[in-house]
Amino acid sequence: MSQKGKVLFIDSVHSALKNGLEKDSWHCDWCVEDTVDQIKSKIGEYHGVVIRSKFPMNRGVIDLSTNLKFIARSGAGLENIDVDYAESKGIKVFNSPEGNRDAVGEQALGMLLSLFQKLNQADAQVRKGIWDREGNRGIELKGKTVGIIGFGNMGQAFAQRLRGFECTVLAYDKYTSGFGNEWVKEVSLEEIQAKANVISFHVPLTEETHYYLNADFVEVCHVKPYIINTARGNVVETEALIKGLKSDQLSGACLDVLEYESSAFENDFQNNMSSTMQYLVKSTNVILSPHVAGWTVESYEKLSLFLLEKIRANFYSFIST
Numbered sequence: 465m466s467q468k469g470k471v472l473f474i475d476s477v478h479s480a481l482k483n484g485l486e487k488d489s490w491h492c493d494w495c496v497e498d499t500v501d502q503i504k505s506k507i508g509e510y511h512g513v514v515i516r517s518k519f520p521m522n523r524g525v526i527d528l529s530t531n532l533k534f535i536a537r538s539g540a541g542l543e544n545i546d547v548d549y550a551e552s553k554g555i556k557v558f559n560s561p562e563g564n565r566d567a568v569g570e571q572a573l574g575m576l577l578s579l580f581q582k583l584n585q586a587d588a589q590v591r592k593g594i595w596d597r598e599g600n601r602g603i604e605l606k607g608k609t610v611g612i613i614g615f616g617n618m619g620q621a622f623a624q625r626l627r628g629f630e631c632t633v634l635a636y637d638k639y640t641s642g643f644g645n646e647w648v649k650e651v652s653l654e655e656i657q658a659k660a661n662v663i664s665f666h667v668p669l670t671e672e673t674h675y676y677l678n679a680d681f682v683e684v685c686h687v688k689p690y691i692i693n694t695a696r697g698n699v700v701e702t703e704a705l706i707k708g709l710k711s712d713q714l715s716g717a718c719l720d721v722l723e724y725e726s727s728a729f730e731n732d733f734q735n736n737m738s739s740t741m742q743y744l745v746k747s748t749n750v751i752l753s754p755h756v757a758g759w760t761v762e763s764y765e766k767l768s769l770f771l772l773e774k775i776r777a778n779f780y781s782f783i784s785t
Contacts, residue, residue: 467491468782469511469533474503474519477538481514481768488776504528511782512536512775521545526553533782534558536775538767539758540565540617541696543669558774561617563767564758569621571757572664572694575718579690579751580605606630611660611689613653613676615643618694619666623648634660657681661715663689669696677701682708690716694757697723702740709747716749720757 468490473482476496485492490512495503504525507513512534515521521535523546532555535545540561547557578584581602589596608631612619615637623633627647634651635643644650656663663685667673677691677700691714693700702723708714724741737745744750 468779469531470509471512471514472503472507472510473514474498475514475516475538477514477516477771478765478768480765481536481538481772484769484772485775507532514538514771515544517541517544519544521550523549526550526555529555533779534775536771538771539563541668543696556778558771558778560767560770560774563770564760564763565617565621567760567763568618568666568694568757569623569625570760571720571753572622572692572718573625575694575720575751575753576662576664576690576692577605579716579718579749582748584751585748608632608661609634609659609687610662610664611636611651611656612648613637613656613663613665614667614695615640615648615650616666619664622664622666654684657684658686660685660689661687662692664692665695665699667695667699669698674698675701675704677704679704679707682713685713688713688715690714690718692718694718694720697721697725697755702744706740706743709749716751717744718751719744720753721755722752725755 468488470491470493471485473492473494473496482492482494500519503519507525507528508530510529511531513529513532514536516538521544526532526546526549534556535550535558537545537557537559540559542557542559545557550557582600586600589600606629610626610631610633612623612633612635615635619635619637623635626633633648634656635648636651636653636656637643641650665676667676675698682704691700691705700723705714705717709717724738744752
């Protein structure tokens with residue numbers, strides 16, 4: 465079989481993608497330790513690139529990628545890729561939200577249940593020899609109204625996992641409709657803000673969704689909701705969230721992502737903890753995790769397998785010239 469072309473792995477992903485591409489006669493170079501300048505110096509040789517989050521595929525890089533046919537992003541978010549410009553150059557852009565949607569749905573539910581039942585607090589206290597049953601009395605998810613903003617792969621996965629809890633699930637998505645069923649009611653954003661005890665964000669980060677939750681958003685929430693953010697940190701304005709928690713306009717928060725993260729989803733909180741971060745860390749009605757909602761053992765492999773499937777479907781007969 466003739467060699468299809470060359471693929472550059474800029475970020476590390478599960479080996480299933482590289483192994484599958486090589487089986488299909490793609491030549492793959494694993495260059496995850498290369499600097500940005502090193503990548504730029506050679507990217508013009510490649511027909512495909514595989515990235516996660518640390519490397520920006522902006523106009524400048526795309527212009528250097530003179531042979532590029534596809535960009536494969538292991539994960540859901542595409543904010544590090546100038547998608548419109550890439551597609552204008554005939555470059556296909558693939559992502560794999562199907563690969564980590566189950567992990568995100570489970571994480572959102574797990575964080576919510578932990579917060580409602582005060583499990584993190586109770587665990588920490590018992591480990592210190594504190595046996596406080598009354599102080600750890602929780603609340604039940606049954607009977608609550610959960611609002612989901614963004615009903616793509618992640619929002620649907622979360623809704624599916626709520627089915628056994630006998631709660632009312634409302635969902636709003638500006639860009640899709642007709643998805644309501646016996647488990648999920650399709651509603652307006654205003655209805656979610658008026659009725660939801662829990663509001664969970666499952667939207668991509670764009671100019672439109674930057675600081676989706678801000679002071680104005682909090683102001684019109686009627687029933688002191690709990691906030692879940694497993695999307696991107698900048699979807700929630702932290703100052704507005706904290707103001708809502710302090711004023712009792714919000715009841716609590718589950719935050720897998722924070723606006724203080726870098727574009728590579730990294731941070732050094734120990735050496736650079738802001739006053740807002742300190743408030744979140746000390747709050748008993750806030751649960752935090754380090755951007756791991758889609759980061760399970762299973763999802764790591766599935767992200768690669770879904771990308772492999774999409775590349776195969778689009779480049780089955782592709783041969784480099």
